[in-house]
Amino acid sequence: MDFILLGLQQLADPMVFLTMCIGAILGVIVGAIPGAGAAVTISILLPTTFSMDPLTGMTLLLGVYCGSAYGSAIPAVMINTPGSPVAVLTALEAKPFVERGEARRAMSLAYSSSFVGGVLAVLALMLLTKPLAEVAKNFGSAEFAMLAFAALVLVVIGHGGRRVEATAALAFGLFLATVGIETAYSTQRYSFGQSWLIQGIPLVPMVIGLFAMSEALIQLTGRDTTRQTVQLKGHFFSGFLEIFRYKVTLFGSSVFGIICGIMPGVGEFLAQQVNYVWARKLSKEGHLFGKGAPEGIIVSEATNNAVPPAALIPMLALGIPGEELTAMMLAVFLVHNVIPGPDLFLNRPEFVAGLYWTLLAMNFVIILFLLVATNTIARAALINKRFLGVAIMTLSLIGTYASNYNFSDVGLAMGFAVLGYILRSHRWPLTPILLGVVMGPILENRFRQAVGGAGGDLSIFVTRPISAIMLAGLCILLFFTIRGALKARRPREDWQINDT
Amino acid sequence: MTDPDEPQANRLESMALALIFAAVSVLLLALIGVATRTGQASGGWWTRPAFAPGVALAVLVAANLLTLWRDLADLRANPATPEEWAEAREKMVGWLRPAEFLAYYAVYIWAIQHIGYFPSTLVFVLGLLWRVGLTAPRWIWAGIGLSLFMIGVFRAGLGVWMPAPEFYDLFPDAIRLALMRWF
Known part of the structure; x- marks a missing residue:
C-alpha cells in the first residue's frame, strides 16, 4: 500500500505530471509523422533530460516512446502511410476500411486495442518486475554475464534475414564500447593518443548521429511525395467497444506483446509480424486478414503497444535493455547514478x-x-519530408552540443550520421550497434568478475545452475535457429527486417 | 519494411561496401598489438586489455568476410549486367550526396562561434530550405518559426549555453548580456 501511495505522490508532482503530458503528446505527434518517430526524438531529447531529476527525465522519454506507438496508427489509417514500420500491418488492414468509408471505425479499433495492450503491459510491468528482481538477487556475476550474452544473441536472432549483418553491427558496437581507458590496468585501447577518445565514444553524439542525423540526411536527399488525408466522420467512440467481440485476439495479442517485450532483441515489429501470422491461422475469420479484418488491426495495435512497457521489465529488474530505445534510456539512469537491477527497489522505491x-x-x-486531436495530428503527418530533414538537422546540433558543451561531439555525430546513412541505405540494422555499445561494458565487467572469481576457469558458466540453464536454453535456441536458416535458405526479404 | 524513399542498394554497391567494412575491420584487428597496451598486466587472460576488443573485432572480421563471400558467391552465380555496373557507379557517387549537407552543417557549427547561435541557425535553416527547393514564402516563415522555436525552447527554456561571438563585446553591457542569454 505504501508503495502505491508513494507512486501516486510522485505522479502528483506538477513537474512530473506536466512532463508526462508533454512527452505523451509529443510522442503521439512524432509517431504520426513518417520519418520522425520515437528513436529520432528520444535521441535528440536525451541530453536535455540529464538536467532533470531521473523520474521526470524518464517520464519524458517514456511518454515519447508510448505515445509514438499510438500515433503511428494515425497516418496508417488516414493517409495509408505507416508512421513507422510497426504500423505497416495497420495500414494494410485499414485501407479496405477507408475504402468502405469506415475510417473512423478503423481508427477506433486501433486506439482501443492500443489502449488495452498498453494498459495490460503496464500492469504486467507492475506485477512482474519485482518478482523478477527478487529472483535476480540470487544472480552472481556469472549469471549476469550469461544474461547479457544471451540478450546479445537474441538481438542477432531477432534480425531474421539479416543475421550476419546484425552480428557485424553488434560486434562493431562491442568494439566501440572498448575504446578509451579500460579499468583493469588503466591503459588505453584504440584511442591512438587522441585526447577526445580517452573517455571512450560518447553515447549521445553516437545515438544522435546514427538515429537522428542519418534520418535527416535520408529525408533531405530523398524525394517528397504528395499525400492526402481522409477526414474522420462520426462519433469518436463508435466502434470503441467492438474490440471486446474479439476477446481472445485482443488479450492474446497483448500477452504476446508483453512476452516479446520482455525478451531482448525481439521488438515491436517482429512481435507483431509473428503474432499476425499466428492470429490469421487461429482465427475463424482468418481469410479476411489483409482485406480489412477488425482482428488484423487489433493484432497489430495491441501487440505493438504492449511491447514498450514490457521492455522496461528486464531493464528495471536486471539492468539489461532489450532494444534501442530502452538502451538510450539506460543513459538517463547512469547519468543520475540510478543503477537498474535487483537493488533498485530497495534503493529507489519512489522512482520505481x-x-x-x-x-x-x-x-x-x-x-x-x-x-x-486526431484530425489535427493527421495534418501534421503530411509535413514536407525535406522540411522535416532540416528541422531534425537543426535539433540534432543542439542535442549533441548540449550533452557535453563540446563541438567535437558534433563532429563525431556527423561521422556516425554518414555511417548510419550508408548502413540504412543498404538495409543494415543499426540497433545492434547501440546495444553493443551499451551492453559491452556490462558484459566485459561481469565476465571478468565471474572468470576472475573462478581463477580463470570457464566452467563457472556451466557449474552454476542458473547460468547453466540459460546457456542450455541459448544452445537449444541457436540450434533451432541455425537449422531453420539452413532449411529455409530463402532470399533476404524486406519484411523480415525488424527495425532500422 | 523500410521507407520507400530510402536509397536502394544494388549488388555491386553492397559488395563494395562489404569490401570496405572487411578491410577496415581487418586493419583494426591487425592494429590490436599497437592500439592496446598490457602495461603492468599481471592477472589472468580474461583481464588483458586486448581481450574484449580482440573478441569483438574477430567476430566483426568473420561477419564482414562472410558477407563479402556471400556477395561474391551471388555475383559468380549471377554475373552483373552492364546496366548493374552503371547503376552501381551512379549509386556509389550517390554516397557523396550527404557530404554536401554535412559540409553546410560544418559551416553552421563554425558560424555559431563567430556570428552567434540565432543568426547562424536562421541562415542555416533558410539556406537549407532554399537548397532543397522549399522557397515559397510559407517555407520561409516556417524556417523563421523553427529558428525562433530553437531559441525559445533550448536557449530560454532549457538554458542551453552557446559560445558568444566576439562582436557581442561591441554592444553595451545590457544588450550584450541579452544577446548572450538569448541569441
Missing part, C-alpha cells in the same frame, strides 16, 4: 513506483488527447 503510475496515467492522457 512513480514510473509505474506515470506509465499507467500516460495511456489515459494519450487516449484523451487523441479524442480531440
Whole structure:
C-alpha cells in the first residue's frame, strides 16, 4: 500500500505530471509523422533530460516512446502511410476500411486495442518486475554475464534475414564500447593518443548521429511525395467497444506483446509480424486478414503497444535493455547514478513506483488527447519530408552540443550520421550497434568478475545452475535457429527486417 | 519494411561496401598489438586489455568476410549486367550526396562561434530550405518559426549555453548580456 501511495505522490508532482503530458503528446505527434518517430526524438531529447531529476527525465522519454506507438496508427489509417514500420500491418488492414468509408471505425479499433495492450503491459510491468528482481538477487556475476550474452544473441536472432549483418553491427558496437581507458590496468585501447577518445565514444553524439542525423540526411536527399488525408466522420467512440467481440485476439495479442517485450532483441515489429501470422491461422475469420479484418488491426495495435512497457521489465529488474530505445534510456539512469537491477527497489522505491503510475496515467492522457486531436495530428503527418530533414538537422546540433558543451561531439555525430546513412541505405540494422555499445561494458565487467572469481576457469558458466540453464536454453535456441536458416535458405526479404 | 524513399542498394554497391567494412575491420584487428597496451598486466587472460576488443573485432572480421563471400558467391552465380555496373557507379557517387549537407552543417557549427547561435541557425535553416527547393514564402516563415522555436525552447527554456561571438563585446553591457542569454 505504501508503495502505491508513494507512486501516486510522485505522479502528483506538477513537474512530473506536466512532463508526462508533454512527452505523451509529443510522442503521439512524432509517431504520426513518417520519418520522425520515437528513436529520432528520444535521441535528440536525451541530453536535455540529464538536467532533470531521473523520474521526470524518464517520464519524458517514456511518454515519447508510448505515445509514438499510438500515433503511428494515425497516418496508417488516414493517409495509408505507416508512421513507422510497426504500423505497416495497420495500414494494410485499414485501407479496405477507408475504402468502405469506415475510417473512423478503423481508427477506433486501433486506439482501443492500443489502449488495452498498453494498459495490460503496464500492469504486467507492475506485477512482474519485482518478482523478477527478487529472483535476480540470487544472480552472481556469472549469471549476469550469461544474461547479457544471451540478450546479445537474441538481438542477432531477432534480425531474421539479416543475421550476419546484425552480428557485424553488434560486434562493431562491442568494439566501440572498448575504446578509451579500460579499468583493469588503466591503459588505453584504440584511442591512438587522441585526447577526445580517452573517455571512450560518447553515447549521445553516437545515438544522435546514427538515429537522428542519418534520418535527416535520408529525408533531405530523398524525394517528397504528395499525400492526402481522409477526414474522420462520426462519433469518436463508435466502434470503441467492438474490440471486446474479439476477446481472445485482443488479450492474446497483448500477452504476446508483453512476452516479446520482455525478451531482448525481439521488438515491436517482429512481435507483431509473428503474432499476425499466428492470429490469421487461429482465427475463424482468418481469410479476411489483409482485406480489412477488425482482428488484423487489433493484432497489430495491441501487440505493438504492449511491447514498450514490457521492455522496461528486464531493464528495471536486471539492468539489461532489450532494444534501442530502452538502451538510450539506460543513459538517463547512469547519468543520475540510478543503477537498474535487483537493488533498485530497495534503493529507489519512489522512482520505481512513480514510473509505474506515470506509465499507467500516460495511456489515459494519450487516449484523451487523441479524442480531440486526431484530425489535427493527421495534418501534421503530411509535413514536407525535406522540411522535416532540416528541422531534425537543426535539433540534432543542439542535442549533441548540449550533452557535453563540446563541438567535437558534433563532429563525431556527423561521422556516425554518414555511417548510419550508408548502413540504412543498404538495409543494415543499426540497433545492434547501440546495444553493443551499451551492453559491452556490462558484459566485459561481469565476465571478468565471474572468470576472475573462478581463477580463470570457464566452467563457472556451466557449474552454476542458473547460468547453466540459460546457456542450455541459448544452445537449444541457436540450434533451432541455425537449422531453420539452413532449411529455409530463402532470399533476404524486406519484411523480415525488424527495425532500422 | 523500410521507407520507400530510402536509397536502394544494388549488388555491386553492397559488395563494395562489404569490401570496405572487411578491410577496415581487418586493419583494426591487425592494429590490436599497437592500439592496446598490457602495461603492468599481471592477472589472468580474461583481464588483458586486448581481450574484449580482440573478441569483438574477430567476430566483426568473420561477419564482414562472410558477407563479402556471400556477395561474391551471388555475383559468380549471377554475373552483373552492364546496366548493374552503371547503376552501381551512379549509386556509389550517390554516397557523396550527404557530404554536401554535412559540409553546410560544418559551416553552421563554425558560424555559431563567430556570428552567434540565432543568426547562424536562421541562415542555416533558410539556406537549407532554399537548397532543397522549399522557397515559397510559407517555407520561409516556417524556417523563421523553427529558428525562433530553437531559441525559445533550448536557449530560454532549457538554458542551453552557446559560445558568444566576439562582436557581442561591441554592444553595451545590457544588450550584450541579452544577446548572450538569448541569441
